[in-house]
Amino acid sequence: xxxxxxxxxxxxxxxxxxxxxxxxxxxxxxxxxxxxxxxxxxxxxxxxxxxxxxxxxxxxxxxxxxxxxxxxxxxxxxxxxxxxxxxxxxxxxxxxxxxxxxxxxxxxxxxxxxxxxxxxxxxxxxxxxxxxxxxxxxxxxxxxxxxxxxxxxxxxxxxxxxxxxxxxxxxxxxxxxxxxxxxxxxxxxxxxxxxxxxxxxxxxxxxxxxxxxxxxxxxxxxxxxxxxxxxxxxxxxxxxxxxxxxxxxxxxxxxxxxxxxxxxxxxxxxxxxxxxxxxxxxxxxxxxxxxxxxxxxxxxxxxxxxxxxxxxxxxxxxxxxxxxxxxxxxxxxxxxxxxxxxxxxxxxxxxxxxxxxxxxxx
Amino acid sequence: xxxxxxxxxxxxxxxxxxxxxxxxxxxxxxxxxxxxxxxxxxxxxxxxxxxxxxxxxxxxxxxxxxxxxxxx
Numbered sequence: 001x002x003x004x005x006x007x008x009x010x011x012x013x014x015x016x017x018x019x020x021x022x023x024x025x026x027x028x029x030x031x032x033x034x035x036x037x038x039x040x041x042x043x044x045x046x047x048x049x050x051x052x053x054x055x056x057x058x059x060x061x062x063x064x065x066x067x068x069x070x071x072x073x074x075x076x077x078x079x080x081x082x083x084x085x086x087x088x089x090x091x092x093x094x095x096x097x098x099x100x101x102x103x104x105x106x107x108x109x110x111x112x113x114x115x116x117x118x119x120x121x122x123x124x125x126x127x128x129x130x131x132x133x134x135x136x137x138x139x140x141x142x143x144x145x146x147x148x149x150x151x152x153x154x155x156x157x158x159x160x161x162x163x164x165x166x167x168x169x170x171x172x173x174x175x176x177x178x179x180x181x182x183x184x185x186x187x188x189x190x191x192x193x194x195x196x197x198x199x200x201x202x203x204x205x206x207x208x209x210x211x212x213x214x215x216x217x218x219x220x221x222x223x224x225x226x227x228x229x230x231x232x233x234x235x236x237x238x239x240x241x242x243x244x245x246x247x248x249x250x251x252x253x254x255x256x257x258x259x260x261x262x263x264x265x266x267x268x269x270x271x272x273x274x275x276x277x278x279x280x281x282x283x284x285x286x287x288x289x290x291x292x293x294x295x296x297x298x299x300x301x302x303x304x305x306x307x308x309x310x311x312x313x314x315x316x317x318x319x320x321x322x323x324x325x326x327x328x329x330x331x332x333x334x335x336x337x338x339x340x341x342x343x344x345x346x347x348x349x350x351x352x353x354x355x356x357x358x359x360x361x362x
Numbered sequence: 363x364x365x366x367x368x369x370x371x372x373x374x375x376x377x378x379x380x381x382x383x384x385x386x387x388x389x390x391x392x393x394x395x396x397x398x399x400x401x402x403x404x405x406x407x408x409x410x411x412x413x414x415x416x417x418x419x420x421x422x423x424x425x426x427x428x429x430x431x432x433x434x
Binding site: 022026030035055056166167168169171172175176179218221222225226229230232233234333337340341344347348351355 | 392393395396397398400401403404405407408411412415419422423426429430433
């Protein structure tokens with residue numbers, strides 16, 4: 001460890017990885033998506049003309065090849081009778097909505113699927129709500145003319161997924177979510193050093209634990225701040241007392257108390273021992289606060305309230321190629337900062353020792 | 363606080379103020395380009411946070427240097 005903190009390769013590696021994360025995370029385009037569909041509701045029977053606004057789409061290049069469907073479920077969909085391209089991101093489509101739908105719901109939601117050879121296929125769930133004046137599921141099934149989604153195109157090149165509401169902010173996965181994972185790694189390292197300290201009462205281990213905890217607190221605080229900024233434009237408010245916001249705030253306050261505790265003890269050995277024990281308790285509290293409690297109730301965060309975390313459509317393989325390096329990058333930068341703090345603690349200790357030995361101390 | 367520290371603090375506020383204004387008055391700006399500027403704001407916040415930590419570390423080292431000078 002003493003040699004490692006004087007070496008530069010891992011610090012440079014952290015910086016290089018983060019440069020890659022910034023470049024790839026900001027420059028890789030989003031998949032084409034559908035941002036606005038008007039009108040978003042209609043009644044059965046008659047023609048429905050919708051105006052669609054796309055994101056990152058090239059309707060004008062695709063021209064007549066743009067096709068649209070209203071998708072009711074996995075088996076049933078309606079194809080647009082006419083599609084008129086108004087611009088690269090705007091198009092109009094006309095659908096014939098039958099009198100009766102093969103559904104027993106008063107209001108049936110349809111997803112809009114747009115496909116063209118240039119952009120590939122894009123989906124907007126719950127794009128159009130159709131209200132049935134009278135419900136006859138059997139008649140609806142008999143008269144339904146199905147237009148299956150066929151020959152959907154795939155866009156070439158690497159892209160990040162497009163999500164409604166999120167839009168470009170899906171990139172915050174690399175600058176917000178990764179901070180939390182890096183914080184977790186740093187806190188684990190800190191608790192390992194606290195345990196090491198209790199096994200031999202070596203003050204070096206206490207310096208490491210304090211330095212790593214400070215960096216973990218920095219990453220956690222930045223995680224809360226960046227989460228708030230992100231939430232301002234996706235959830236509506238900076239702070240919504242979401243269960244995960246709340247529990248992580250408590251966890252960070254517990255860690256903040258670690259430093260209050262350290263200041264309370266003038267004796268170095270006593271300070272080191274008690275704060276090591278406290279750090280273990282803080283870590284034991286952190287795990288349920290961050291990973292267990294938010295999963296037990298509804299939360300705005302993905303991965304809570306029953307849905308899988310970091311899975312499926314929120315983190316695809318392209319995003320993983322940037323996300324995991326981001327975690328490693330932030331961890332390395334965090335370790336670098338922690339090593340600087342450790343070294344300054346070490347210098348302070350050595351100075352104190354020298355002055356205690358020399359008779360010139362005032 | 364030393365004059366240099368006041369300058370640093372003032373610099374940070376000059377960083378923060380446009381951000382705060384952008385959030386309160388012109389939400390349209392932040393929402394333009396598919397909310398790209400939200401990502402920019404997040405990256406800026408992380409950068410400022412790390413710089414503030416550097417300032418803390420800087421002051422700690424200054425304190426150590428002063429101690430060395432005092433003791434000769």
